[in-house]
Amino acid sequence: MFSLYSSSYIKLLILIQVILIVVSRECIPRDFGKGSIVCVCNVTHCDDLKLDRMKTNEADTVTIVESTKSGKRFYLKNVSFKSAAHFKQRTHSQNYIDVTIDRTKKKQTLIGFGGSFTDSATINIKSLPQALEQRLIEDYYSENGLEYNMGRIPIGGTDFSTRAYAYNEFDGDYNLTRFALSNEDLEFKIPAVKYAEKVSKQPVLLFASSWSAPKWMKTSRNICGGTLRGKPGGRFYKIWADYNVKFLEAYRSLNITLWGMTAGNEPTQDYYINSMNFSPETQRDFLKLHLIPKLEQHGYTADKFKLMIVDTNIQHIMPFAEVVFNDSYVESYVSGIAFHWYFNRIFSLNVVTEASEKYRDKLFLSTEACAGWNKEIEEAVSLGNWTRAEAYAFDIIQVQFAIQIDLIALSNFKVLNHGAQAWVDWNLALDIDGGPSWINNTVDAPIIVNAEHGEYYKNPMFYVLGHFSKFIPRSSVRIGFEVQKSILNNAILTAFETPQNNIALVVLNPNEFDVELVVRDAKYGFFSVELLANSIQTFIWK
Structure with missing residues (x-):
């Protein structure tokens, strides 16, 4: 016994x-x-989202994956192309969207999709029974799930930690001899990251972001707000560069190699969350005098490591880029621009387009997004909220792929410019209150864990993310298309050609009414389907 x-x-x-x-x-x-x-x-x-019924090897067959507000989740069906002779003219009152695919127009190449391994997310994951803990990570990173291939790792604590901390709280330890990873790294974040890497069928590109230096290094003497003490060129800027590289080296010693990092999370913040302020000028000088030389010294050269600037809301992209990139040494090392989604409905999306046109050789990554963050108008967790799912899809299509709407007789729009190459969500999983958060900055997440009941809930946001991440793999190239549609029809879409020579077309119908979709491909003819009200569909064909 x-x-x-x-x-x-x-x-x-x-x-x-x-x-x-x-x-x-x-x-x-x-x-x-x-x-x-x-x-x-x-x-x-x-x-389980393993789609073994897809028929993308048959030239005239289209596989449709559908999720709806009414309750469908990754519902599969197939249709066939027809010749133009079979097209029936629609009625005058019909709501429609007519799409013509143009493979000759090649846009940006995709890097991937992912989420963030915060303390809170990984603590929640660890709170589940072991098999379920593993299953949750598989839901994101395995081929049975969303097939994420990116991940963001905070350097130290954030507002989504159970306490305020940094890796060296010993005032005056200027050589960082007592620098050490936290229990949160060793017990929660690192095991989750390693399991994600294990179950992913492709390399997971991991990048780091710092929130705050230890409080003894800051003007505020607090984990929240303030700046580094002194000026670029001074002691504390040098120590801060050492600190960041020590983090990269500590993870590398545990067999986790980071693909890149941002120069710091939300450098314009100076208030109650873990934060540390940089102006465009101090960020440029910190990179030039301290961080980049330190990275290069340890083998993190520009050809092997991706350093990104900004990492905050889109209104700050150009003010930072124009200053940071006016130094040729910094410009030659920095790989790209990271940005967050929080004010994308307030500030013009032309900011993204303008920057991507001006800095064509730079990567553009959306590195943080979540729903439920604005406590003045919404609750943190809203289980089953379809509107939040549509907001995710809208942001991925409109912002990341920089679709510009050019209204001509209120009936059509065209893709004009390229946009970002990656979209990374915030917390992978939170509890039923939207935390834990040591400052009670609770928000929503695609997966909500109910540890007391030994279960977790996949929000509509989870499935909407999968309509992109699962069918548009790394190295897919966005292709052109032309659209005509009925007046007052808000359906939007994006199209990619995958490395497997498939076409992946994602269409969001946020309308309260059904819409007829007609897709024309000169190679095969056309197909037509009904887009249900408040739905998202991914169409895949060879």
Whole structure:
């Protein structure tokens, strides 16, 4: 017999947990009264997104993956192309969107999609039974899930930690001899990152972002707000560069090699969350005098490592880029521009287009997004909220791929400019209150963990992200298309050619009414389908 505390007994329990997770291709829905449903995962069932019924090797067949506000999640069906002779003229009152694919127009190449391995996210993941903990990461990074291929890792604590901390709180330790990773890294973040790398079928591109230096290095003497003490060229700027590189080296010593980093999260912040302010000028000088030389000294050369600036909201892109890139040494090393989504509905999206046109050799990555952040107008967690899912899709299509709407007789729009190459979400998983957050800065996430009940909930946002990440793999190239559509029809779309020579077309119908979609491909003819109200579809064909 097994002793209750014997290692054999514990191993048996773990084995039973693994066996109990039965692969279910169907969502187990639960309605929390927020307009749509979540899909529930526990040790007895969890829906699986491995799509073995797709027929993308048949030249005349289109596979459709559909999710809707009414409750469909990754619903699969197939249609066939028809010749132009079979096209039926639509009625005058019909709501429609007519798309013509143009493979000859090649735009930006995609790097990928991902989420952030924050303290809070990985603590929540770890709070689940081991098999379910692994399943949640697989839901994001394996081919049974969203097939994420990127990840953001905070350097030290953030507002999504259970405490305020840094890696060296010893005032006066100017040589950082007592620098050490935290328990949050060793017990939560690093195991989650390593498992994501293990289950991903492609390399996971990881990048780091710092929130705050230790408080003894700052003017505020607090983890929140303030700047580094002194000026660029001085002691504390040098120490801060050393600190960042020590983080990269510590992770590398544990067999996690980072693809890149940002120069610092939200450098324009100077208030109650973990933050540290940089002006465009101080960021430029810090990079030139301290961080870049230190990175190069340790082998993080520009050909091997991606350093990005800005890493805050889009209104700050040009003020930072114009100053930082006016130094040729810094400009030659910095790989790209990172930005967040929080004010994309307030400031003109032309900012992204202008920057991507002016700095054509730079990468453009959206590095943080979440719903429920504006406490004045919304609750943090809203389980089953379809509107938030549509906001994700709108941002990915309109902002990241910089689609400009050129209204001609209120009936059509054209893709004019290229945009960003990656879209990275914020917390991978939060608890039912949207935390933990040591300053109670709770928000929503695509997956919400209910540790007390041993289960987690996949929000509509999760599936909408999958409509992009799962079907537009790394190295896909955005292609051109022309659109005609009915008046007052807000459907939007984007199209890519994948490395497997598939076309992936993603269409969001945020309207409260159905819309007829006609897609024309000169190679095969056309196909038509009905876009259900409040739905998103991904179309894949060879």
